[in-house]
Structure formats: structure tokens, C-alpha cells
Amino acid sequence: MDDDLPPDLPRLRTLETWAAHYLTRIRTRIAAVERQQAQPQPVPAPTAAPVPPAAGPRRARTPDWGITETGVGTSAAEVHRGDCWATGKTLRPVSAERARAELADGMRACAVCCPDRVLNRP
Template identity: 80%
Template sequence: MDDDLPPDLERLRTLETWAALYLQRIRQRIAAVERQEAQPQPPPAPTAAPRPPGGARRARTPDWGLAEAGIGIPTTTVHRGDCWAQGKTLVPTSAERARAELADGAQACEVCRPDRVLLRRS
């Protein structure tokens, strides 16, 4: 005998009734799912990315960016888009423009080192 079942007949009958009712619910759910799967499904509609909490959409993190020269920044600096040292004025840019800026004398960020990736020879 199994140790997890009660020893008396009254509780065993109660468990039997519960199991029969639960099995009935499971069979009803199986039948409903089978009916649903038998129906032709329309193609899924394209969905937009879910909005983050708070309602405002967050801009996609750029791959590369430029911190233009200005107060406290003596020269244009090239950053990776996810660099924590980029500041608030990062201008998103393409890899080609970032390479051109580095070739024209822009400084590579000393934290994220975009020059190691952008100027690598393949």
C-alpha cells in the first residue's frame, strides 16, 4: 500500500470523487483544445514590441555614437552605444562614420575602446 493515501475508507472515497471530477475537467479541456486546433487558424498579425512599463518607449541602444566636442569635452569622442562613460550627448552613428571620425582624429573612448573593433583589420 502507498503511504501517501489515507488508511480509512471514508477519506479514500472522498479522494476518489475528487479524482473523478478532476479527470472530467481534464477531459473537457482536452476536447476544447482539440476543437480549437481543428479550426483553421488565421495568420498571426504582426505585433509591435511590448512597451516598457511607464508608457514611454525607450530608444534602441545604438551600436556606435559620437560625443561631440564641447564644454568639458576637448575633442569628438567615439563610443560604443552601450558605453557607460558616454554621457548624455551621445549622437547615434553608423560604424562607417565612426571609423571615419577615428581616421580624422577623433578620440576613441578609453573605457569602451571602440577603436579595437572598428579599426580591426579582417
């Protein structure tokens, strides 16, 4: 005899009942899946794949140029590239034209990213 089965008749009958019930459930599920697979499946219409955002789902797009207000007690502004690490959290995005105009009007360029070298090229 198998060691994993109980030795007494009442528990063996209980296992037999449970196994018969479970076998019925399995056969019912098999029949349902066979019926589902026998039906013709509709062909989904082709759709364009969604384009994931370039900067991630929760990050805003990094601007190309920006202005930060710096200085403690005095307001001094600097022009930065958008990917400059020295901007802190106060970078205000601006267009390249506005950044060029601010530099031409005397606003200081960041010494780290040197936006004036790129923006002042002809």
C-alpha cells in the same frame, strides 16, 4: 431558528422580497448566458502576434556607435560604442563607417569602451 435572520415578520418579508427579486435577476442572467453559448462562435482569423519592441515601449533603440562632444570650454569629440556607460546623455548615433572615418581623421576614442579596437579590425 437561525441567528443571522431578523426576529420580526416585517423585516423577514423584506428579505423574502429582496431574495425573490435577486433570484429572478440570477435566472435571467443564466438564460442569457445559455443563449449566448448555444450560438455558434465565429472562429477568429489567425493573426501574427505583435512583436514587442526590443528596447521596451518607451526607450529608443541603442545605437551601435556614437559621438559625444566633451570638454568644458573646448570642443573635444570622442567616438563611443552605443552601450558605453561613459557617454552621458549627448551620444549622437553614427554608422560604423562614419565612426571609422572619424577615428581615421584623428578623433579620440573613448578610453572606457575602446571602440577603436573593434572598428579598426580588418
